[in-house]
């Protein structure tokens with residue numbers, strides 16, 4: 001097949017019949033390379049079985065987060081989790097899970113190197129202990145992972161960070177910005193050549209930090225952080241389904257994320273951070289963090305990019321930049337989005353063997369759908 005040129009191609013698709021009434025709405029379509037999701041939570045067991053098809057419908061690959069209980073720390077654990085995902089795939093699916101290892105203070109650098117060399121895992125995930133869901137096995141003392149980070153720099157294995165400090169005296173809305181100054185910058189200075197992906201960035205500070213750095217630094221941006229700010233979570237009643245970590249910030253930060261995602265800058269790419277929790281676990285006095293966006297992500301993103309007049313940048317964000325950062329070939333297939341006047345509807349929740357999971361509600365009508 002002829003390689004597609006860079007950038008999405010849009011065209012106005014007119015109905016074929018010459019008799020078709022002129023007043024009838026035009027359909028707009030956009031065809032992209034098949035996308036990748038560079039930050040996805042699939043969980044395990046019944047939840048894995050239920051959420052996996054929501055991603056494989058539109059995505060060819062995803063970077064699978066290792067924060068299971070117990071976490072996916074070793075090459076052997078990653079290989080076993082990979083096998084469980086493959087056996088949960090819908091019939092005929094060629095979806096490729098790309099695995100990550102959960103960095104702990106006891107991680108063996110030689111085991112990381114083996115996972116990398118054998119293609120079992122392509123990246124390592126840093127969770128500061130206590131920062132987010134299932135992060136208690138994460139890192140307290142960053143000096144204890146120095147050997148692992150040096151090995152990763154040497155072999156070219158990227159580090160993906162949940163970039164928030166956990167100090168109780170740091171306001172939750174400042175935790176990402178403080179992480180950059182206190183943790184990430186010192187790690188990067190001490191470990192030349194270490195490639196880093198700042199996961200799910202939520203601040204103007206993170207966008208500027210990525211822009212000021214060299215090609216060794218990139219960032220994923222989620223679907224929901226392009227759409228909601230903290231008012232959506234807190235004003236007019238608390239919305240547990242918009243609560244995720246890092247928590248959405250004020251509007252100026254959301255605008256910086258939208259600008260970065262739609263700019264065409266190859267250091268920014270999609271990582272949905274689609275993070276399913278049952279409604280029962282979300283709607284508690286101490287509810288879980290995470291937005292489940294796998295089901296309608298492509299429709300949400302098309303809407304956001306269209307509003308910015310940047311539909312031509314969507315393909316880079318979802319299908320080209322991430323693959324290039326990880327040194328992977330782009331997917332060979334294509335995905336077509338079709339716009340209609342009548343909004344597209346999605347189920348408000350999906351059923352799983354462990355209870356319903358609410359699908360992210362962007363709060364505005366969606367007009368783009370993925371063509372079957």
Ligand SMILES: NC(=O)N[C@@H](CC(=O)O)C(=O)O
Pocket residue numbers: 041067132133162243244245246273275276289290291
């Ligand atoms: N983003 C979230 O709010 N939750 C994620 C963990 C994470 O990515 O931080 C989860 O696993 O539920």
Ligand SMILES: [Zn+2]
Pocket residue numbers: 132162199200245246
């Ligand atoms: Zn995270």
Ligand SMILES: [Zn+2]
Pocket residue numbers: 039041065273275
């Ligand atoms: Zn996540």
